[in-house]
Amino acid sequence: MKTLLTGGTVLSMDPAVGDLARGDVLIEDGVIVQVAAQIDAAGAGAGTEVIDATDRIVMPGFVDNHRHTWQTTFRGIGADWTFAEWDAAIHGTVKSHYRPDDVYWAVLLGRLEALHSGVTTMLDWFHCTLSPAHADAAVAALRDAPGRSIFCYGAGWGTPDPVEAEIRRVRGGLAGDGAAGDGLLTMAYGLRGPQDTGVEGLARELDLAAELGLRTSLHTVSDGIRRPIATLHEHGLLRDTTTFVHANGVSDEELRMLADAGSSVSVSPDVELRMGFGWPVTGRALAAGLRPTLSVDDVPSAAGDLFSAMRTAFAVQRGLDGGLRSRDLLASATVDAAGSCGLGTRTGSITPGKDADLILLRTDDLTVFPVTDPAATVVSAGHPGLVDTVLVAGRTVKRDGRLVDVEPAPLMARLRASRDRIAAAAGVPLDGTWHPEPKGW
Template identity: 75%
Template sequence: MKTLLTGGTVISMDPAVGDLVHGDVLIEDGVIARVAEHVDAPDAEVIDATDRIVMPGFVDNHRHTWQTAFRGVGADWTFPEWALAMHHTLKPHYQPEDVYAGTLLGRLEALHSGVTTMLDWYHVAQGHEHEDAAVAALRDAPGRSIFCLGAGWGTPDPVDADIRRVRSELTGDGLVTMAWGLRGAEDTSMDTLARELKLAAELDLRTSLHIDGGYGTEHPVTALCEHGLLRETTTFVHANGISDEELCMLADAGSSVSISPDVELKMGFGSPMTGRVLAAGLRPTLSIDDVPSVGGDMFSTMRTAFAVQRGLDGGLRCRDLLEFATLDAARSCGLGARTGSITPGKDADLILLRTDDLTVFPVTDPVATIVSAGHPGLVDTVLVAGRVVKRDGVLVGVDVAALRRRLTDSRDRIAAAAGLADAWLPRA
């Protein structure tokens, strides 16, 4: 099967391919076959990309998707308030169907806004049925997803048998794969971390962990380094409180750092680490974190990270932000060879952004426009592994009205079970 995207402005994020003011992208069997100013493919399905920017889909490497039903309620919360509300007040009342509804709609929301690859950092930790519901939702959403089975905030942590059980269901390199969300050095012993990292290597699992978001202990990376527990397969989330020396330790180990700028600023973690991460020789990556507190799109996330760092030292360029949110994030997920750039041989995970929308027209500098003025309303078309999952601004084959009702019912049931007054909830 062949698909030809024709006549768009191609922002490839691959220096060897470059950018094209007007270019074509040929896709064969879900894989990018050719990128050029003109591609002759008379037997291909044609998608007219005139007045569109064609770019790699965004990669979000840290989002707690199960919380989608409570979008916006935590916009004023600090981190301790969020932890109390989400993990201690609401989470105990989640049933598997609630996990499924929140994860499915949250993953579709991400696709709708151009996030073709997303790591779902799961920490509901209520039981096997809840885990299976989250995996089922990711499979039912036509995106590239990583189910990151995480440690659980006051509830039982994943044990070896549980990790092995889920891993046995998520083998191969399909659209839904697996990672392991570890507890950090502040939360468990070095012996436990060593054992879990050994098992992760045995099962070929990448790992992710939250580390010192401003509320942890001092020098957690130093402790990991001294025990030989830093890995290039680990992503450290937030890391606002760690020292420049510790960042260099992460760089030496080849680890990655995921920055959630909106959450970090609003919840009191401190300034995002973008500039300091770069200075240490690392490539920052970007993530949403949770939608009860912030918006779920990568456009606003890039804009916050850009504005904060430019205000501090003026050192970033717009293309840096696009790299953080595409190729750099793909590499942090172990998917740099499959996605993150428009490169022949990679899977066709692509988005088409409108340039004729009045909020961005005229688009004189495409990269600057995406970072400074982009928003989900520009996302016209989304392809994952060559499959069109959003066309003409509408998700393909999704009954949005039914999903809305399902998620609203889930929200109301959980809130009632938690003893929360109706006035606490946003009303349609």
């Protein structure tokens, strides 16, 4: 099957391909085969589907490498919370009341939201691992959503022991989906970290991940006194397959350690600033030789689209030192994030040979018209309302501003009922008056 996108403004995010003020993209069997100023539709062959991309920016789909979609249920409830309040509320109060079906509806709606806003690839950092059934429900939801997803099994936060047996079970169940990296649903390992397992425990988890062929992700921050990255460096535990989430407060020296090891950093600017983590490390990571990536983190506290994350990271860093460029942020949300997920050869740029994970953004919308600098416009003024069309591996999953074969209303009703049941069981109000008491902070 062939699809031809014609007449769009192409932001390829591939220096070898470049940008095209007016360009065409030819897709065959889900793979990009040609990018040119003009491709003859007749020459593409009979039966080629032609998508008119006039007045559209054609660019790679966004890649979010750190999002907790099981928390979609409580969207917006924690916008005013600190991290300690969020932890007491989400992990300490409501999580224990989640049933597997609650997980399913939250993850499904969260993944569909991401697709709707142009996120074609998403790593779902799942730490509602109350039972094997909860993990299976999350996997089922990601399988039912038509996006490229990575199920990151997050150990800790109540994970039943033995963790190793559960990681092996889930990895084995995903084998048929191509969990090693050749399918749309793959797997990663969310590490607990030395604060929970000790350095020796983290080493065992890294060995298990390597044995199973899984990339890893690890939350880390520093108060300026502790040196978490340096500790791992001293024990030889930095890997080029690990993404360090947040990294607020870590020293420039530690960031260089990550760069030397080939590790990556995921910045969640909206959550980090609202919860009091400190300044995002976007600019310092670049200066240290890293290619920072972007993520949403959680929607109880922040918006669920990468347009917002790009805009916040851009404004903050420009305010700090004025050095960040808009295209840096666009790379953070596409090609660099794809590389951090081990998918750099498959997605993240409009490159012949890569899968056709693409989005078409409207340029005839009054909020961005007239578009003079496409990359700068996407970063400074883009929003989910511009996402007209989304393709994942060549399949059109959103067309004319609507998800294909998805009727949102009944899904929303199920999630609303789930939220109300959990809130009632936990004894928490849903009227904006809940201010959880931090525990142990």
